[in-house]
Amino acid sequence: MxxxxxxxxxxxxxxxxxxxxxxxxxxxxxxxxxxxxxxxxxxxxxxxxxxxxxxxxxxxxxxxxxxxxxxxxxxxxxxxxxxxxxxxxxxxxxxxxxxxxxxxxxxxxxxxxxxxxxxxxxxxxxxxxxxxxxxxxxxxxxxxxxxxxxxxxxxxxxxxxxxxxxxxxxxxxxxLSTGQAFISLTIRCPVGESQIADILTHGQATYPSLQIGSYPYIKDGMPHTAVVTRGQDTDLVKGCTAALFAQIQARVPDAMLESTSPPA
Amino acid sequence: MxxxxxxxxxxxxxxxxxxxxxxxxxxxxxxxxxxxxxxxxxxxxxxxxxxxxxxxxxxxxxxxxxxxxxxxxxxxxxxxxxxxxxxxxxxxxxxxxxxxxxxxxxxxxxxxxxxxxxxxxxxxxxxxxxxxxxxxxxxxxxxxxxxxxxxxxxxxxxxxxxxxxxxxxxxxxxxLSTGQAFISLTIRCPVGESQIADILTHGQATYPSLQIGSYPYIKDGMPHTAVVTRGQDTDLVKGCTAALFAQIQARVPDAMLESTSPPA
Structure with missing residues (x-):
C-alpha cells in the first residue's frame, strides 16, 4: 500500500x-x-x-x-x-x-x-x-x-x-535524497544560432518545464549551434527534442541529433 | 600642481x-x-x-x-x-x-x-x-x-x-580607474602545511593588510606547500616574504623562494 x-x-x-x-x-x-x-x-x-x-x-x-x-x-x-x-x-x-x-x-x-x-x-x-x-x-x-x-x-x-x-x-x-537524474539531448546545427532562434523560442514556450539551451561554437571556421534540451522527464525531453529536430531539419538539412546523452 | x-x-x-x-x-x-x-x-x-x-x-x-x-x-x-x-x-x-x-x-x-x-x-x-x-x-x-x-x-x-x-x-x-597592480611572491616548501602553520599564523598577524595563503600540493609523491604572499604594496609583500622565508628556512632548509611573481 x-x-x-x-x-x-x-x-x-x-x-x-x-x-x-x-x-x-x-x-x-x-x-x-x-x-x-x-x-x-x-x-x-x-x-x-x-x-x-x-x-x-x-x-x-x-x-x-x-x-x-x-x-x-x-x-x-x-x-x-x-x-x-x-x-x-x-x-x-x-x-x-x-x-x-x-x-x-x-x-x-x-x-x-x-x-x-x-x-x-x-x-x-x-x-x-x-x-x-x-x-x-x-x-x-x-x-x-x-x-x-x-x-x-x-x-x-x-x-x-x-x-x-x-x-x-x-x-x-x-x-542524499535524490530525484530523477537530469538527462539532456543535443542537436548540432551547422548554422549560427540566430538562424534558428524563432524555432527555439517557440519550443521553449511549448515546453516551459524543460531547459532549452542554445550554445554557439565555431567548427572548421564556420558558425555552429548546439541545441541542448535538459530535464528530469525522459519522455518529455525526447518529445521536445524530436519536435525541435523536425523543425530545425526542415530549415537546416545537415542538422544532426547527437546519439549520446552526456554531458548533461 | x-x-x-x-x-x-x-x-x-x-x-x-x-x-x-x-x-x-x-x-x-x-x-x-x-x-x-x-x-x-x-x-x-x-x-x-x-x-x-x-x-x-x-x-x-x-x-x-x-x-x-x-x-x-x-x-x-x-x-x-x-x-x-x-x-x-x-x-x-x-x-x-x-x-x-x-x-x-x-x-x-x-x-x-x-x-x-x-x-x-x-x-x-x-x-x-x-x-x-x-x-x-x-x-x-x-x-x-x-x-x-x-x-x-x-x-x-x-x-x-x-x-x-x-x-x-x-x-x-x-x-577603468585602477589601483596599484597586485603582486605575489611564493615560497615552496617540501613539507605539509601543518609543519609551518604556526609561522604563517604569526606572519598573517604581523602583516594584516596582506593575504598570506597556504596551498598544499603533492610533488614526487610527497606533501609540499606553496606559501603565497599577495598585496598591492610591493615593498610590504617583499618584506613579509623575506621574513616568512627566513623563519621557514630555519625549520625547512630545502624551502625555496620562487623567483617570478606571476601567477598572482
Whole structure:
C-alpha cells in the first residue's frame, strides 16, 4: 500500500542546491576552480538541481553571511575550501558563528587523524585544529587525507583540494535524497544560432518545464549551434527534442541529433 | 600642481569588483567556466580586487536580484553570458528591470551589426534583439562578432563565449580607474602545511593588510606547500616574504623562494 501510494504520489518538491567555494586563490586567479564542474555533473546525475555557485574570500564575516543566505534559500548547501590546518582555513569557525553551533573536539575525527598520522606526537596543534567541529555534526569521509568534512543542518562542508573534494562528494552522494537524474539531448546545427532562434523560442514556450539551451561554437571556421534540451522527464525531453529536430531539419538539412546523452 | 597633489594624496579607496556568470550550461556541468579565471588574472594586474563571483541560471527574476545585490555591494560588477540572439539570452531584459532603464534600439550597435553581417536583409529579428540596449548605456567593443557589450551605472555586461568575453575585457580594462597592480611572491616548501602553520599564523598577524595563503600540493609523491604572499604594496609583500622565508628556512632548509611573481 505504501509502495503503491508512493508511486502514485505527485513528484517530490525539487531538491535545490548551491555551492559555496571559499578561497582567495580562486579570486586572485592563482588557481583555476575545478570543483564547480565536478559537483555540477555529479548533482545532475543525482537529480539535484544546482541553482547557484558563489566564490568568496577567506574572511570570516563574509563566509558567515553567505552561509546564512544560501542555507535559507536552498535545500542543500555544499562548501569547498577552508578546512585545513592553517590560518587561512576558517570555514569551521564561520559555521560556528553562522549557525550558533559551538566547535568542540570531535573524537571520531581525532581517532581518524591518529590512525592516519601514526602517533600522538604527530597530532600537532595545527592538525588538531581539523578535529574541532560543530557539536552534533555528521562526518563526511575523507578517503584521501583522513581529516573529515562535516554536515550541520543542510550545509555540507568539504575540502577545497579537488582530489579530496571529489572523494568527499563520492562518499556523500549516495546518502542524499535524490530525484530523477537530469538527462539532456543535443542537436548540432551547422548554422549560427540566430538562424534558428524563432524555432527555439517557440519550443521553449511549448515546453516551459524543460531547459532549452542554445550554445554557439565555431567548427572548421564556420558558425555552429548546439541545441541542448535538459530535464528530469525522459519522455518529455525526447518529445521536445524530436519536435525541435523536425523543425530545425526542415530549415537546416545537415542538422544532426547527437546519439549520446552526456554531458548533461 | 594637480599632478603633485595627486601624487601626495592618500591612497584611493580600493576598487572592488564582482563577477556574475549567467548560464544554465555552467550549473548543469555541460560547460566548464573559463571567464572567472581570466577576469581574476586581468583584474589582479589592474589593481582591482575581485571579491566575489556568482554563477546563476538563465532566469530573469534571478538575474535581476543578483544584479541589484552585487551593484550595491561592489564598485564594479562584471557579467558574462546572456547577450546573444536566442530565447535563453535575457541579460539585457533583466538589466532593464533591475535598474529601471528602458531598452531601445541602439543605433551604433545596429550600424556595427550592419557592417558585420553585410546587409539589412541579414539583420533578422533575432540579430536585431542584440541592438536593444538600455537607454544611455555605454558600449563595450566586440572585436570578434560585432554585437557589443554595454555599461550602465557600475555594471559591465559582456558575452559568455570565452573568446568574446576576453576581447571585451581587453577593450574595457584600459578605461577603468585602477589601483596599484597586485603582486605575489611564493615560497615552496617540501613539507605539509601543518609543519609551518604556526609561522604563517604569526606572519598573517604581523602583516594584516596582506593575504598570506597556504596551498598544499603533492610533488614526487610527497606533501609540499606553496606559501603565497599577495598585496598591492610591493615593498610590504617583499618584506613579509623575506621574513616568512627566513623563519621557514630555519625549520625547512630545502624551502625555496620562487623567483617570478606571476601567477598572482
Amino acid at each position: 505504501t509502495a503503491s501510494m508512493t508511486s502514485l504520489s505527485p513528484a517530490r518538491p525539487p531538491v535545490t542546491a548551491a555551492l559555496l567555494i571559499i578561497g582567495n586563490e580562486i579570486l586572485s586567479g592563482r588557481t583555476v576552480d575545478q570543483n564547480l564542474n565536478f559537483l555540477a555533473t555529479q548533482l545532475s546525475e543525482a537529480g539535484i538541481a544546482l541553482q547557484e555557485c558563489r566564490v568568496i574570500a577567506d574572511d570570516i564575516p563574509t563566509i558567515v553571511r553567505h552561509l546564512q543566505e544560501l542555507s535559507r534559500q536552498y535545500s542543500l548547501v555544499f562548501t569547498s575550501g577552508g578546512i585545513g590546518p592553517t590560518h587561512d582555513d576558517m570555514t569551521a569557525e564561520a559555521v560556528e558563528m553562522a549557525f550558533d553551533c559551538p566547535l568542540e573536539l570531535n573524537q571520531i575525527a581525532l581517532d581518524r587523524l591518529l590512525v592516519f598520522y601514526g602517533s600522538v606526537e604527530q597530532l600537532t596543534p595545527a592538525r588538531r585544529k581539523m578535529t574541532l567541529l560543530p557539536r552534533g555534526c555528521g562526518l563526511i569521509d575523507n578517503p584521501i587525507s583522513a581529516a573529515p568534512g562535516f554536515v550541520i543542518g543542510n550545509v555540507y562542508v568539504m575540502a577545497g583540494i579537488p582530489r579530496v573534494f571529489q572523494s568527499m562528494v563520492g562518499a556523500l552522494l549516495p546518502s | 594637480t599632478a603633485s597633489m595627486t601624487s601626495l594624496s592618500p591612497a584611493r579607496p580600493p576598487v572592488t569588483a564582482a563577477l556574475l556568470i549567467i548560464g544554465n550550461e555552467i550549473l548543469s556541468g555541460r560547460t566548464v567556466d573559463q571567464n572567472l579565471n581570466f577576469l581574476a588574472t586581468q583584474l589582479s594586474e589592474a589593481g582591482i580586487a575581485l571579491q566575489e563571483c556568482r554563477v546563476i541560471a538563465d532566469d530573469i527574476p534571478t538575474i535581476v536580484r543578483h544584479l541589484q545585490e552585487l551593484s550595491r555591494q561592489y564598485s564594479l560588477v562584471f557579467t558574462s553570458g546572456g547577450i546573444g540572439p536566442t530565447h535563453d539570452d535575457m541579460t539585457a531584459e533583466a538589466v532593464e528591470m533591475a535598474f529601471d532603464c528602458p531598452l531601445e534600439l541602439n543605433q551604433i550597435a545596429l550600424d556595427r551589426l550592419l557592417v558585420f553581417y553585410g546587409s539589412v536583409e541579414q539583420l533578422t529579428p533575432a540579430r536585431r534583439k542584440m541592438t536593444l540596449l538600455p537607454r544611455g548605456c555605454g558600449l563595450i567593443d566586440n572585436p570578434i562578432s560585432a554585437a557589443p557589450g554595454f555599461v550602465i551605472g557600475n555594471v559591465y555586461v559582456m558575452a559568455g563565449i570565452p573568446r568574446v568575453f576576453q576581447s571585451m575585457v581587453g577593450a574595457l580594462l584600459p578605461s
